[in-house]
Amino acid sequence: MSIRPIYLDCHATTPVDERVLAAMLPYFTEKFGNPSSISHVYGWEAEAAVKQTREILAAAINATPEEIVFTSGATEANNLAIKGVAEAYFQKGQHIITVATEHKAVLDPCAYLKTLGFEITVLPVQKDGLIDLTELEKALRPETILVSVMAANNEIGVLQPLTEIGEICRDRNIIFHTDAAQAIGKIPLDVQAQKIDLMSLTAHKAYGPKGIGALYVRRRNPRVQVAPQQHGGGHERGMRSGTLYTPQIVGFGKAVEIALAEQATENQRLTELRQKLWQQLSPIEGVHLNGHPTQRLAGNLSISVEGVDGAALGLGLQPVMAISSGSACTSANTAPSHVLTALGHSQQLAYASVRFGIGRFNTPEEIDTVAKHAIATIQSLRKQTTLV
């Protein structure tokens, strides 16, 4: 029997919770209607299911159901937010601010806009991964139309100060977008209290299905415009055409509903697991924690290890644990993680990094196995290095 490695890559994706799958199944075969079909029961029941998820998502972030635009995931939501605002507001200004540690799904649309003539400021982060709010204020210009700062980082788990950023942007009438792909269901989000105008969401980081996400688009105080990036039948109030994927939308709603109901107890449990792992790894000399020690996702532990080769470390860990050394979304290329180099790490140290993404189905026993193997791997690699 081949033993599969322990799954600790929950920032890359998560399994679909059985309860989510059960909610989705009837919508493939029985209740398969098109939610846009208004003349029969097949359409009505699909539309009712879509409406229910809209309500769950809206309640989760203190928005209204009409402000939820379904997309294929957070990548598409980020593209719609950033390119959509650029297109709708370019006459007002052509300057956009984002951050060096953002996901590529934010950085790449910004880089694309630069080729069209927009000016992009990419803010640095401090050693702990947080942005400096005075740096943000200094970067603002009269022609700034958008600030995009993520809620929770996918590599180092750092939670940016959304409320303070929202305050700064609202004072100056600048649209504030946040990529909350890693945050939905895991930390409290409130678009009113935090003065957020656009928020990208996805289901598959929170035990929902892949291929479904949403963009929250503020409708009042102020009303925010985003130019559609996909044209067609006029779905989602014209902002995103295409037949709605009912089973995925049902799964998205169920996943968020479960995550919210269990958020407090699950965060407590994940924090304990993370501390259990860190308590075992931190005594090893030259092992560094990446990102702010407390202002981070409960299930995230990112470390960098001095004196070992990054590739060898990854290979050594792989038989026992499914982890990521850098973002899974960018691991196809061999450059060191842009997030870790933004923290000031050398290339070597950025390579010798491990992201543990602890999740709903991990146990304390698994954490002990992982810690033991990680320590043995680091020590054995260092011994080999000194022998040469």
Ligand SMILES: *Cc1c(COP(=O)(O)O)cnc(C)c1O
């Ligand atoms: C996973 C992730 C994305 C991409 O989301 P998809 O739904 O897979 O397109 C974007 N931003 C962050 C921060 C992520 O973690």
